[in-house]
Amino acid sequence: MDAFRVTKHPVLKLKQNRKEIAFVFEDQPYKAYEEDTIASALLANGIRMLRRHEESGSPRGVYCNIGHCFECRVTARGEEGVRACLTPVEDGMVVSSGKQLPTPFKEGDQ
């Protein structure tokens, strides 16, 4: 679970001994620690693509990590458009990524 997690930092003091929790992303089980965001938990598990662009289908992931760009939108707790970089992951949480829409809206469509 910690292959991609920052465990030592020269400046920041990282919390130790946090409770391990489990969550699901795209029907696959993953581990995280309490106080992880969905984004940090996924990154720690090596998951970089959080969704597909609604129209082009291009992969999207964490960009700003401060809640401004909305590139990290996922569905969590049944709610669409949740920003993974701001939302704490919860034990038992089910998270899914955004998909490319089958009929992209084009300007001029009714």
Ligand code: FES
């Ligand atoms: S990465 Fe920019 S809002 Fe989450």
